[in-house]
Amino acid sequence: MRIKKFNCIRCGGPKVNPYSMPYIMCDFCGSLTDIDFTVGMEKWNESTFNQVWYTVKKMMFASNAQNALSRGDKDAYYLGQLEYWDFYYKTFPAYLPPTAADRHVYKTYIQVCAESSTITAFETKWQAYGAEQQALQAKVQMRFVNGQQKADSDAFFALAEFFVGITKEGMRAFYDNPRYEIMHTVLPERVHMKMRTSMFAQAWLPYLTDDDVDRLLKLLGFSNEYVEIEQPPGHYLDCGSCKTQVFAPDGSYRVYCEKCHSITAVRSTFFCSGCGGQNDVPNDPSQPTKCERCSTTNRLIQPLFG
Secondary structure: OEEEOOEOOOOOOEOOOOOOOOEEEOOOOOOEEEEOHHHHHHHHOOOHHHHHHHHHHHHHHHHHHHHHHHHOOHHHHHHHHHHHHHHHHHHOHHHOOHHHOOHHHHHHHHHHHHHHHHHHHHOHHHHHHHHHHHHHHHOOOEEEEOOEEEEOHHHHHHHHHHHHHHHHHHHHHHHOOHHHOOHHHHOOHHHHHHHHHHHHHHHHHHHOOHHHHHHHHHHHOOOOOEEEOOOOOEEEEEOOOOOOEEEEEOOOOEEEOOOOOOEEEOOOEEEOOOOOOEEEOOOOOOOOEEOOOOOOEEOOOOOOOO
């Protein structure tokens, strides 16, 4: 089986199950761990109607947002952002993090998206960054390459590197804010960063040469590395929600269902490496956990490393 190479950012386990959605879920601890940009582009290109409809509506949202910003009306801006993010994920459901599929989590998630967008829009520092980004974008000239318009490489990468820099800065401030604690679980910082930068890439890829496409994907940290992998030892079990058969590799504790986007527990207990006592598997099996009896620290997931 030939798949892209991904390792979980939490437990280190490799991706071994096939996947059809942009978000990569760990087959050992069930964590949201990465994004496959190629699959994301495929989902974007599935419906020309959705692309056109989204572009038209986005212009309307942007116009309303600018009007609210000009008036200094934070409430109107926030409500507009709330509507925009709901529209975005309903138009492109494949882009919704699987961890936000529950309707209650989804509601909180888009509220966080709207609130953080509003705060950023009204802060002087981010307004200055936005103006500088627009100035850099204006410097990107187009040239014809084999009959196609392509962006000037030097000017484009000055823009791209600036965008990556301010996005990283914004991510740090965002994830340091205790109001957004839910996001550490729903959309880990590294995955969120890739989601944001993938939107930038989608807008520019049609205007880049093949060499510049490779350079941009490397800059943004998107994997182009494929590996051949045989299905490791394991067993199939019924998804806890939809009863679809899902494969659980040996050593896994939580496995993701591609069909209904739910997580199924593979096992509920483990035996301490120190005293042999039986313990309940914690909610997050990717992290070291102490034995309830002898306090030995156990690392539960250790398969297929190296």
